[in-house]
Every structure is written in structure tokens, then in C-alpha cells.
Amino acid sequence: MKAVILYDSGYGNTKAIAEAVASGLGTGARAVPVDGFEPGSIQAGDLLVVGSPINGWRPTPAIVRALGDLAARGLAGVKAAAFDTRLKLFIHGDAGRKITRALEGAGASIIGGPMAFYVKGTEGPLLTGEESRAAKWADDLADAAK
Ligand SMILES: Cc1cc2nc3c(=O)[nH]c(=O)nc-3n(C[C@H](O)[C@H](O)[C@H](O)COP(=O)(O)O)c2cc1C
Incomplete structure (x- = not known):
């Protein structure tokens, strides 16, 4: 199975989570920045995060x-599946759920998430343990994609 983890990232935190998910998924998975993304590269049978x-x-x-x-x-x-990175705020809004809805609306089968990963401040860093939590989530996605 081919897996693409498509991400955008202002300060590198979402990129780090995308790369942790890609390495958790293993061979055949790669993190792709949105700037270089080719929508035609996604085909039936693929996993798109x-x-x-x-x-x-x-x-x-x-x-x-x-x-x-x-x-x-x-x-x-x-x-x-979708994820976002965010601050631990009382009112933080949402990206992962909105992305999930858009993916579902486009006809994809949602197999997990949405997941939230936390940064300490606007520019990061990620809270301790978030990259390993991302790798663990990747295991769950791999199981769900079987
Ligand atoms: C213009 C801007 C708006 C933001 N708005 C929100 C927000 O509404 N809710 C939130 O939790 N974090 C917000 N943040 C913090 C981002 O979630 C944080 O910068 C991001 O997770 C860092 O990831 P990145 O390094 O991949 O950009 C905002 C950051 C910026 C720069």
C-alpha cells in the first residue's frame, strides 16, 4: 500500500509529526509538503493522511x-485520516475535523482520527512525547488500513 502524508507547516512542527507518521507507517510511506503535492498522485487503494x-x-x-x-x-x-497541530487553549478551533469532513466529502473512506498534536507556543516546540504518539497513531492507521 502506498501512503502519502500531505502536510503544511509554518515552523516545522506539523512537518515533524508528518514525518513521524510516515516512519511509523514504514516502507511505502512518505511525507509530502503541500507545495510540491500532485493531487493526481493519489489513487484508489492508497492511504492519504x-x-x-x-x-x-x-x-x-x-x-x-x-x-x-x-x-x-x-x-x-x-x-x-487527518490531524492538526495546535496550542493547548481553552478555545482553539479545529483543522483536523474540517479536513476529515472534506476528505469524506471527496469520497475517501475515513479510517482514523481526527487527531490533535500539541505545541507549546506558536513556533513550537511540540510537547514532549508528541512524535512518539504520532508513531503510535501510525500503527493504528496501518492496522485499520489492512
Ligand atoms: C496565524 C496563526 C494563527 C493560529 N491560530 C491558531 C488557532 O486558532 N488555534 C490554535 O490552537 N493554534 C493556532 N495557532 C498556533 C498554531 O497551531 C501553531 O503555530 C502550529 O501548530 C505550529 O505548527 P507548524 O510549525 O507546523 O506551523 C496559530 C498560529 C498562527 C501562526
Whole structure:
């Protein structure tokens, strides 16, 4: 199974989680920055994980655009999940759930999540243990994708 972890990242924290998910999934998985993403590279049978920082209560504009491009092509037969990175705030908004809804609306089968990973401040760092939590989540996704 091919797995793509599509991400956007302002300061590298979402990138670090995307890479932890990719290495947790193992061979055939790669983290792809949204700038270099080719929507046509996703095919039925693939696992697509999409991650974004929460920026102003929602995913980044680049991730929203990529989701629009994916929806235009359709994601039938694609397994998918989403995550976001965020601050521990009382009111933080959401990106993972919005991405999940968009993936589902595009026809993907949601196999896990949405998951939230936490940063200490706007520029990071990730809270201790978040990368290992991401690797553990990758194990769950691999099981669910079987
Ligand atoms: C413009 C901007 C808006 C943000 N809005 C939110 C928000 O609404 N809720 C939240 O929890 N974090 C918010 N954050 C903090 C981001 O979640 C944090 O910077 C991000 O998780 C870091 O990941 P990155 O290094 O991949 O960009 C915001 C950050 C920026 C720069």
C-alpha cells in the first residue's frame, strides 16, 4: 500500500509529526509538503493522511486548496485520516475535523482520527512525547488500513 502524508507547516512542527507518521507507517510511506503535492498522485487503494496547523481556527489556505483539488478528482477507494497541530487553549478551533469532513466529502473512506498534536507556543516546540504518539497513531492507521 502506498501512503502519502500531505502536510503544511509554518515552523516545522506539523512537518515533524508528518514525518513521524510516515516512519511509523514504514516502507511505502512518505511525507509530502503541500507545495510540491500532485493531487493526481493519489489513487484508489492508497492511504492519504492530511495534516495542518490550526491557523485562525481552520486549516491553512494551502491545505484547503489541495483538498479542493483532491475533491475535483474524487477520492473513491482512498483510505484517509487527518490531524492538526495546535496550542493547548481553552478555545482553539479545529483543522483536523474540517479536513476529515472534506476528505469524506471527496469520497475517501475515513479510517482514523481526527487527531490533535500539541505545541507549546506558536513556533513550537511540540510537547514532549508528541512524535512518539504520532508513531503510535501510525500503527493504528496501518492496522485499520489492512
Ligand atoms: C496565524 C496563526 C494563527 C493560529 N491560530 C491558531 C488557532 O486558532 N488555534 C490554535 O490552537 N493554534 C493556532 N495557532 C498556533 C498554531 O497551531 C501553531 O503555530 C502550529 O501548530 C505550529 O505548527 P507548524 O510549525 O507546523 O506551523 C496559530 C498560529 C498562527 C501562526
